[in-house]
Amino acid sequence: MPDVNREERGLQLKEKAFKNTLVIFALLSVVVLLAIFITLLFSSMPSLKALGISFFYNKDWDPVADNFGALPFLLGTLITSFLALIISTPFSIAIALFLGEYYKKGIMAEIFKNMIDLLAGIPSVIYGFWGLFVLVPLVRSLEMKLGVAPYGVGIFTASLVLSIMILPYSVSLSRQVISMMPGHLKEAAYSLGATRLEVITKITIPYTRSGLFAGLLLALGRALGETMAVTMLIGNSHILPTGIFSAGNTMASVIANEFSEATGTVYTSALIEMGLFLFVVVTVINIIGKQVIKRFTA
Amino acid sequence: MKQQQINKESETTGAMLRHIRIRNRKNYLFKALIIGATVMCTLPLLFILFYIFRQGFTAINWQFFTSLPKPVGETGGGISNAIVGSILILLLSCVMAIPFGVGIGIYLSESPKSRLSYYGRLSVDVLQGIPSIVIGIIIYQWVVRPMGGFSAFSGSVALALMMLPSIVKSTEETLKLLPESLKEASLALGVPYYKTIMKVIVPTGLSGILTGVILSISRVIGETAPLLFTAFGNPFMSTDIFKPISSLPLIIFNYATSPYHDWHQLAWGASLILIVIILILNIISKIVQRKWKVQF
Amino acid sequence: MESTILKTRNFNAFYGENHVLKNINIDIDKNSVWAIMGPSGCGKTTFIRCINRMHELTPNAHVQGSMQLAEEEVYEMNPVLLRRKVGMVFQRPNPFPTMSIYENVIAGYSLNGIKLNRKEKDEIVETSLQRAALWNEVKDTLHKKGSFLSGGQQQRLCIARALSMNPEILLLDEATSALDPISTAKIEELIYELSTQFTIMMVTHNMQQAARVSNKTAFFYLGELIEADATKTIFTNPKNEKTQDYIRGHFG
Ligand SMILES: Nc1ncnc2c1ncn2[C@@H]1O[C@H](COP(=O)(O)OP(=O)(O)OP(=O)(O)O)[C@@H](O)[C@H]1O
Ligand SMILES: [Mg+2]
Numbered sequence: 001m002p003d004v005n006r007e008e009r010g011l012q013l014k015e016k017a018f019k020n021t022l023v024i025f026a027l028l029s030v031v032v033l034l035a036i037f038i039t040l041l042f043s044s045m046p047s048l049k050a051l052g053i054s055f056f057y058n059k060d061w062d063p064v065a066d067n068f069g070a071l072p073f074l075l076g077t078l079i080t081s082f083l084a085l086i087i088s089t090p091f092s093i094a095i096a097l098f099l100g101e102y103y104k105k106g107i108m109a110e111i112f113k114n115m116i117d118l119l120a121g122i123p124s125v126i127y128g129f130w131g132l133f134v135l136v137p138l139v140r141s142l143e144m145k146l147g148v149a150p151y152g153v154g155i156f157t158a159s160l161v162l163s164i165m166i167l168p169y170s171v172s173l174s175r176q177v178i179s180m181m182p183g184h185l186k187e188a189a190y191s192l193g194a195t196r197l198e199v200i201t202k203i204t205i206p207y208t209r210s211g212l213f214a215g216l217l218l219a220l221g222r223a224l225g226e227t228m229a230v231t232m233l234i235g236n237s238h239i240l241p242t243g244i245f246s247a248g249n250t251m252a253s254v255i256a257n258e259f260s261e262a263t264g265t266v267y268t269s270a271l272i273e274m275g276l277f278l279f280v281v282v283t284v285i286n287i288i289g290k291q292v293i294k295r296f297t298a
Numbered sequence: 299m300k301q302q303q304i305n306k307e308s309e310t311t312g313a314m315l316r317h318i319r320i321r322n323r324k325n326y327l328f329k330a331l332i333i334g335a336t337v338m339c340t341l342p343l344l345f346i347l348f349y350i351f352r353q354g355f356t357a358i359n360w361q362f363f364t365s366l367p368k369p370v371g372e373t374g375g376g377i378s379n380a381i382v383g384s385i386l387i388l389l390l391s392c393v394m395a396i397p398f399g400v401g402i403g404i405y406l407s408e409s410p411k412s413r414l415s416y417y418g419r420l421s422v423d424v425l426q427g428i429p430s431i432v433i434g435i436i437i438y439q440w441v442v443r444p445m446g447g448f449s450a451f452s453g454s455v456a457l458a459l460m461m462l463p464s465i466v467k468s469t470e471e472t473l474k475l476l477p478e479s480l481k482e483a484s485l486a487l488g489v490p491y492y493k494t495i496m497k498v499i500v501p502t503g504l505s506g507i508l509t510g511v512i513l514s515i516s517r518v519i520g521e522t523a524p525l526l527f528t529a530f531g532n533p534f535m536s537t538d539i540f541k542p543i544s545s546l547p548l549i550i551f552n553y554a555t556s557p558y559h560d561w562h563q564l565a566w567g568a569s570l571i572l573i574v575i576i577l578i579l580n581i582i583s584k585i586v587q588r589k590w591k592v593q594f
Numbered sequence: 595m596e597s598t599i600l601k602t603r604n605f606n607a608f609y610g611e612n613h614v615l616k617n618i619n620i621d622i623d624k625n626s627v628w629a630i631m632g633p634s635g636c637g638k639t640t641f642i643r644c645i646n647r648m649h650e651l652t653p654n655a656h657v658q659g660s661m662q663l664a665e666e667e668v669y670e671m672n673p674v675l676l677r678r679k680v681g682m683v684f685q686r687p688n689p690f691p692t693m694s695i696y697e698n699v700i701a702g703y704s705l706n707g708i709k710l711n712r713k714e715k716d717e718i719v720e721t722s723l724q725r726a727a728l729w730n731e732v733k734d735t736l737h738k739k740g741s742f743l744s745g746g747q748q749q750r751l752c753i754a755r756a757l758s759m760n761p762e763i764l765l766l767d768e769a770t771s772a773l774d775p776i777s778t779a780k781i782e783e784l785i786y787e788l789s790t791q792f793t794i795m796m797v798t799h800n801m802q803q804a805a806r807v808s809n810k811t812a813f814f815y816l817g818e819l820i821e822a823d824a825t826k827t828i829f830t831n832p833k834n835e836k837t838q839d840y841i842r843g844h845f846g
Contacts, residue, residue: 008672011490015674018492022408025401026418029466032459033421036428036436043439094335102332115340121576122346123520125547126569129554130346133562164342195325225429227523228547232555252431252523259435260527272439275432286427287420479688483752486646487702487759488678497705501692592691593741 040276047269055273061238061254063262068270070277072240076248077278079241080155080230081223084162089216091163092170096212097200099171100178120168128232131161136233148245153235156244161229170219177211177296178204211296217289221282227252251278347573354570357563367533367549373560377568379535380549383450386537387529387545388515390454395461396511402462403469403507404495410474426463433459434524442528450536450543453529460521461514468510472503477594505590509583516579520572522547546572599624599762599793600645605659607640607649614640616817617659622763622810627785628795629804629825632814633840638797641814642765645795646680647673664762678702681756681764686772687748689740689755696736698751699723702759718758725791726754727784746777753784757792764788766796770803782807801841805829813837 047055051068058069095116103109132153139160140152181204189199205212235247236257249257251274262268361376368375402422406415433456441452480502484494500507525531530542531552546568553565600622607615614637622628630638643649644657647668661668668676689698699719703710710718719736723729728750732743740751749769756764766785770778785794785807798804804811805825812822813834821828821837832838 008675011672011674015491018495022401022405023414025398026405026414028398029402029418029421029425029462030414033424036425036432039436039439040432043435091335091339094332095339098332098336102329112336112340115343118577118580119339119343121516121580122343123522123547123550123572123576125520125522125551125554126346126350126572129550129565129569130349132554134345134349164339167339195321197325197328198321200328221427225427225431227429227431228551232551252429255431255435256523256526259438260530272435275429275435278429279432282427282429283424286424290423477688479684479686480690482648482651482684483688483690483755484701484705485651486648486677486680486682486684487705487755488674488676489702489705490674493705493707498690498692502690504692593739594691 037279040272040279044269044273044276046265047273050266051270051273055270059240063258063264063267066264066266068266070251070270070274072238073249073251073254073274076155076234076241077224077250077252079244079248080159080162080234080250081220083155083159083244084166084223085216085220087159087163088167088170088219092167092174092215092219093212095167095171096174096178096215097204100175100181101200101204104179116168116171119164120172124165124226124228125232127161127165128229131157131229131233135160143245146245148243151235151245151247153233154245154247155234155241158230158234158248158250159244161233162223162226165226165229166219166222169222170215173215173218173293174208174212177208177215177293180211180297181208208296210292214289214292214296217285217292221285221289224285225252225278225282227256231256251275350566350569350573353563353566354573357567358570362564362567366535367553367564368560370558370561375560375564377544377546377549377564377571379532380544380546380568381571382535382537383529383532383543383545383548384519386539386543387450387453387457387525388519390451390539391457391461391518392511392515394454394458395465395514398458399462399465399511399514400469400500400507402466404473404500406466406470407473408495422463422466425459426467430460430521430523431526434527437524438527445540448528448530448542450529450539450541453525453543453545454539456524456528457518457521460518460524461511464514464517465507465510468513469503469507472506472510473499475506476502502592505586505592508590509587512579512583512586516576516583519575519579520547522551526551597624598622599664601660601662603660605644605657605661607637607644607657608655609640609652610654614817615644615657618819620812620819620822622793622795624793625789625791626793626810627789627808628793629808629811630795630797630814631799631801631804631811631840632820634799636814637817638814639767642682642767642795642797645763645765646677646682648677648682678706678759679762681759681761683749683752683756683764683766683769685768687745687752689743689748689751691739691741693740694737695732695740695743695751698740699754699758701755722754722758723751725757725784725788726750727780727787728754744777746773746780749773749777749781750784753781757788761792763793763795766794768797768799771799778803801829813840815840 055068055070056074057071059071060067060069061072099109099113135157136152139157140150143150185203185207186199189203230250231253234249234253236249236253237247238249241248255271255275259271262271361374363376363381364378365376366379367377402418406418409415437452437456441455442448476499481494481499484498525545525548529545529548531548532542532544536543550565550568553561598621602618602620605615605618606613618641630641632638640649644661649655649657657669690701693701696719697704699722700715720729723732728747731747740748743751770781782803785796788794808825811825811828813820813828815836821832821834828837829841832841
C-alpha cells in the first residue's frame with residue numbers, strides 16, 4: 001500500500017513536471033521575442049537620445065565626425081527592396097499561375113516546384129558571390145551602353161539578385177492561394193464561354209487579390225532584411241543614392257559591414273537602432289501579411 | 299425578308315467567330331507567356347548551379363578537405379577549418395534548438411486553443427521573420443559581450459534561434475495530424491501522459507519532426523549574417539567552442555570579397571560543398587518523409 | 595455468490611454545462627458480460643469513459659457522485675493507476691502504428707516501464723493473443739507491424755493488448771461496429787469465452803449482439819439509466835415502456 005502511494009506521488013510529480021516544462025518552453029518563445037525587442041530598444045537608447053528623429057532624415061553618415069544620419073541607408077533599403085519586388089512580381093505571378101492553374105499536378109509541376117524550392121535553398125552568400133562574378137560584369141557592360149558610370153556593383157545589381165532570391169517566397173504563397181480558388185466559380189465563367197485567360201484575369205486574379213498581395217508583403221519582408229547578397233553587390237557607399245545604378249548601402253548591409261568594428265557607444269547604438277527599425281518594420285509587414293492570408297483562407 | 303435576316307445573322311456570326319478567334323489567340327499567347335516566364339526564372343538557378351559546379355570542381359581535391367587555407371600568394375590549401383567549424387556550430391545548434399523546438403511544438407499541438415498557444419504561435423511566426431542580421435546583433439548583445447569575445451558557442455546560439463521556428467512548426471503540424479485515438483490507446487493502458495507523449499506520440503510523428511529538423515539545418519547551414527559578429531571566423535583550425543571559429547559561409551564571404559584569385563578558388567570550392575550538402579539534406583528529408591512515414 | 599466489482603451511486607457526468615449522465619445507480623457483478631444499450635447520444639460512451647476516467651480528458655468535462663471499483667472510490671484513485679486495472683477497446687481499432695504485433699501486446703508493460711525478462715514477455719504475449727483468439731493467425735508474424743493486420747485482427751490485437759494487463763473490467767465501446775460480419779462473429783465468440791475470467795462491459799447498438807453475448811443489459815435513455823437487468827428479462831419482459839419501445843425498434 002505505501003508502495004502504491006509512493007508510485008502515485010512519483011507519477012503526479014512527473015506529470016506535473018512534464019506539463020510545466022512544456023508551458024515553460026512555450027512561455028520562453030514569447031519571452032525570447034520580447035527580450036529581443038527590449039534588447040534592441042535598450043541598446044538603441046544612446047542613439048535615440050543623441051540623435052532623435054534626425055537620425056532618419058540626416059543624410060550624412062560620418063562615424064569619424066560622430067555624425068550619424070541613416071537617410072542614405074533608409075533610401076537604399078527601400079529602393080533595392082521595391083525594385084526587387086517590381087522585377088520579381090510579374091514572374092512570381094506567372095509561376096504561381098503556372099503551378100496553381102495551368103500545371104497543378106504532374107511531372108511539370110513537380111519539376112518546377114522543386115526548382116523554385118531549390119532557389120530558396122541557395123544561401124544568400126552564394127547568390128552574392130555568383131552575382132559578383134557573373135552579374136556584375138554583365139551590368140557593367142549594360143551601364144557602358146547606357147552611358148552611366150560602369151561600376152557594375154550598385155543598387156540595380158543588388159535588386160536584380162534580390163528579385164531572384166525573394167521569388168520563391170511570393171510564389172509559394174501565391175501558388176497556394178491560386179490553387180485554392182474554388183472550382184465552381186471558374187466553371188461558371190467557363191460555362192458562359194470565357195477563355196482561360198479571361199477566367200484568370202476576370203475571376204481568379206480579382207478573387208485571389210488579397211492573397212497575392214500577402215505574398216508580395218511577405219516577399220517584401222524578406223527583401224528588407226536580406227543582408228549578405230546585398231552587402232556584396234550594392235557597392236557600400238555612404239552617399240545618398242542618386243539613381244538605380246548608383247552604389248549605395250542598405251541598413252542591413254551597413255550593419256553587416258560596420259557592426260563588429262564600430263567604436264563608441266553612439267556609433268554601435270546607431271547601428272542597432274537600424275536593426276530595431278528593420279525588426280519593427282519587417283515584423284509589422286509579416287503580421288499584416290499573415291493576417292491577410294488568414295482572412296483569405298478563412 | 300427571311301433572306302435578309304439570314305444574311306444579317308451570318309454576318310454577326312462571322313464577326314463573332316472572328317472575335318472568338320482573337321480571344322483564343324490571346325488565350326494561347328498568355329499561356330505561352332506564363333510558360334516562358336516560368337522557364338526563364340529557373341534559368342538563374344541552372345545558371346548558378348552550373349557555374350558553381352564548374353568553378354568548384356576545379357578547386358576541389360583531397361588537400362581541399364584536409365588542409366588549412368594558405369596565406370596570400372601561395373596556391374593550394376584547403377578549408378578543413380571551415381568544414382570542422384560548420385559541423386561543430388551546427389551540432390551545437392541542434393543540441394540547443396531541437397529540445398526547445400520539439401517541446402514548444404508539442405505544447406502547441408497539445409493545447410491548441412490556449413491563450414499561451416496563441417501568443418506562442420505568434421512569437422514563433424515573428425521570430426521566423428526576423429532578419430538574420432538582427433539575430434546577429436541580438437546574440438552579440440546576449441552572448442558575445444557578456445562572454446567577452448566572439449565564439450563558436452555564440453554562433454551556435456544564433457543559428458539555434460534561427461532553426462527554432464521551423465522545428466516548432468514542423469513538430470506542431472506533424473503531431474496535430476496524429477489521430478486522437480493514438481493518444482487514447484496509450485492513456486487507456488494506464489500510460490502516464492508524459493510517457494504517452496514521449497514514447498507514443500513523438501515516435502509516431504518522428505519522420506515529420508526529423509524532416510523539419512533536417513530542413514531547418516539545410517536552411518541555416520548557409521547563413522552568414524548571424525555569424526559575422528558571433529562565430530566571427532578563424533583562419534586556423536579550432537575546436538574550442540569558446541574561441542572564434544570558421545565556417546563554410548564565413549569563408550565564402552571573406553574569400554569571395556578578397557582580391558586574390560587563389561582565395562576565390564577556395565570560395566568556389568566551399569560554395570560547391572555547401573550547395574551539395576544542402577541538396578543532400580533536401581533529398582534526405584524527402585526520403586525520411588516518404589520512407590519513414592508511419593502507416594496507420 | 596455474486597460479488598459487485600463496479601458500483602455507482604448518484605453518478606453524474608457533464609461536458610461543461612451539458613449534463614449528460616443523470617443519477618446513475620448501477621451494480622456490475624463480477625465475471626459478467628454487460629451490454630450497454632440505448633439510442634444514439636444517450637451517454638453510453640460517456641458512461642464507460644467515466645469508468646476509466648478518460649472522460650475527464652475532454653476539456654471542461656467533470657463528474658459528480660460516487661463510483662467504486664472493487665470497493666475503491668474511482669475518483670479518488672490516481673487515474674493512471676486506475677487505467678491499468680480497467681481495459682478499454684475502442685470503436686476503431688487503434689494498435690500503435692510504430693510497434694510490431696508483439697510490442698503492441700506488451701505495450702502496457704513496456705510503456706509503463708515495467709521490466710520483464712524475455713520469457714515473461716513471451717508468455718504474456720502468447721497468453722494474451724490466445725485469449726484474444728489471435729495467436730494462431732499471427733504467431734509466425736509477431737514482429738511485423740500491427741497495422742498490416744486486417745481490421746478484425748487489429749481489433750483483436752487491441753483486445754489482447756488490453757487483456758495483457760489482466761484488467762478487472764474490460765470496456766468495449768462499439769468494438770465491432772467498424773468490422774465485417776466474420777470478424778464480428780469472432781469477437782463475439784471471444785467475449786463469450788472471456789466472460790469466465792473477466793468482467794466485460796460492452797456498448798452496442800446491435801440488439802442481436804447484446805442478446806447473443808451478454809447476460810446483463812443496461813438501457814440508457816437521454817442520460818438516464820432506465821433499466822438494468824438480466825438480458826433475458828430486458829428482451830422478453832422489460833419493465834419500462836421506453837425499454838420496450840427501444841427493443842421493438844420504435845426509436846434510436
Ligand atoms: N466532447 C464532447 N463535448 C460536449 N458534449 C459531448 C461530447 N461528447 C459527447 N457529448 C454529448 O454528450 C451526450 C452523450 O454522448 P455519448 O457520446 O456518450 O453518446 P453515445 O450514447 O455514446 O452515442 P452513440 O451511440 O452515438 O455513440 C451527447 O448528447 C453528446 O452531444
Ligand atoms: Mg458512443
